[in-house]
Amino acid sequence: MNATTQPSVADLKRDLHLIASADPGESPDDPRLVEDLGLDSLAMAEVMVLLEEKYGMTGQRVSLLTRDWRGITVSQIYEESCRTNSGTHPAG
Amino acid sequence: MPATANEVVWLRPIQPEDYPFLRAAELGGDIGSRWRFRGSTPGPEQWSQSTWASSLAQFIVMSANQNQAIGLVSLYDPNFQDGFASVAVAKFSPVDTSLRIMSATLLFLDYAFTNWRFRKLYFDVPEFNLAQFSAALRSHLSTEARLKDHMFAAGRYWDRFTLSLFREQWEQTRFQFRALIGGES
Numbered sequence: 001m002n003a004t005t006q007p008s009v010a011d012l013k014r015d016l017h018l019i020a021s022a023d024p025g026e027s028p029d030d031p032r033l034v035e036d037l038g039l040d041s042l043a044m045a046e047v048m049v050l051l052e053e054k055y056g057m058t059g060q061r062v063s064l065l066t067r068d069w070r071g072i073t074v075s076q077i078y079e080e081s082c083r084t085n086s087g088t089h090p091a092g
Numbered sequence: 093m094p095a096t097a098n099e100v101v102w103l104r105p106i107q108p109e110d111y112p113f114l115r116a117a118e119l120g121g122d123i124g125s126r127w128r129f130r131g132s133t134p135g136p137e138q139w140s141q142s143t144w145a146s147s148l149a150q151f152i153v154m155s156a157n158q159n160q161a162i163g164l165v166s167l168y169d170p171n172f173q174d175g176f177a178s179v180a181v182a183k184f185s186p187v188d189t190s191l192r193i194m195s196a197t198l199l200f201l202d203y204a205f206t207n208w209r210f211r212k213l214y215f216d217v218p219e220f221n222l223a224q225f226s227a228a229l230r231s232h233l234s235t236e237a238r239l240k241d242h243m244f245a246a247g248r249y250w251d252r253f254t255l256s257l258f259r260e261q262w263e264q265t266r267f268q269f270r271a272l273i274g275g276e277s
Contacts, residue, residue, distance in 0.1 A: 021230070034189055041194045043227035045272055048191060052271055061271060065100045066157065069189040 007054060009078040015054070016074055019046050030073045044069060055081040094199075094206035096151070098274025101196040103151035103165065103203070106143075110152060113161065115139050117184050127182055130245060148177060149203070153196040163193045165200040167213075175211035176256075179204065195272045198265075202273055205262050212258045218243060219250040232265050233257055 007015075013031075017024045020037040033039050039047060048064045051057040057064065057080070096103040106114065119133050134142065143150075148170045153163035163183045170177040179201065183193045204213060215233065217225060225233060233255040241249035257265070266273065 019227070021226075040224050040227050041191065042225075042232070044189075044191055045194050045198075045269055046227065049268065049271060062099050065191045065195055065272065066155075067190060070187075 009075055012055065012078045012081075013074045015050055016047065019043050019050070030075045032071055032073050033077070034069050035071070051077065051081060056085045057081050060084055094203040095274060096199065096203060097156070098195060098199060098272075100156050101162075101192050101199065102154050102156055103196060103200060104154050104161075106150060106152055108140075110161075111136065111140055111143075114143070114152070114164070117161075117164075118182070128180075130243075149207075151200065153193060155192055162188065163196060165196060167200070167204050170208070170210075172208070175209060176214060177204065177208070177210055178214040178216060180216075191272065195274075198269050198273045201257070201262060202266060205259055210259065212256045213262075215255040215257070217253045217255055218245065219253065220245065222253055225255060229255065232261060234261075 013024070016031075016033065016037055016039070017027065020039050020043060022031075022037050027036055031037050033044070033047065048061075051064060052061065055078075060080075115136060118127050119129060119139075128142075129139075146168045148167045150164065150166035150168075152161050153165060154160065155162050161184065163181065165182075166180045168178050168180065181193065181197050181200075201213065204210060214236070215225070229235065234257075235253055236256045237254040239252045239254075242252035243250050
């Protein structure tokens with residue numbers, strides 16, 4: 001991990017809006033990935049790659065692939081990435 | 093040899109004992125009007141014949157943890173002289189938001205490109221399903237054809253899109269999504 005490049009929840013929100021091609025100004029403060037950002041299956045695949053490579057969730061692959069993504073918000077997945085990284089912030 | 097299984101799904105060849113379940117899934121429920129018969133209900137014999145009529149390879153998608161059938165992937169209408177075929181994917185549960193079907197689709201595309209020398213694979217997509225391909229169209233698939241008002245469904249005419257995935261693009265896509273295909277960590 002690199003303490004100087006720890007991505008924040010704002011970083012994750014920005015990354016997810018980029019993948020969704022969504023306007024942050026038109027989203028709720030804590031948007032749901034599927035319902036609010038409208039991420040389709042392939043976009044969710046891109047999200048999974050992002051979560052593994054930038055947010056350190058490599059060990060959560062099966063969980064990321066098999067979970068029901070309905071209702072899951074940006075802050076929820078960010079907090080999960082923090083827990084995954086031993087209670088610290090995600091890897092940069 | 094290409095894999096037909098990973099951590100979350102496996103591709104199981106269709107057996108005759110699957111026919112009643114598959115026919116029911118294909119002719120009813122959410123995919124009944126979207127899949128190839130689009131509302132008509134062929135008899136069991138006609139259904140089984142047409143299931144294999146133009147098929148090169150098709151598998152039932154099984155979830156690895158529950159060992160449950162969750163979808164179907166099919167490679168059909170191959171043209172070996174010109175190097176293309178078509179791919180179809182069905183998800184049995186419309187409310188399944190997991191990435192298992194996507195993982196199976198990527199696994200199946202790898203299977204298709206590895207077993208045969210196809211230059212590209214086609215996806216025939218009705219207009220009402222096009223939204224599901226939004227992300228794919230941004231960076232993976234190309235729109236090769238759009239047939240205006242080509243098909244009638246749900247009380248109106250819809251366009252039909254032919255999307256393509258070239259082998260060269262697939263190599264990039266495969267690398268990007270290698271975590272979903274499996275075989276690496």
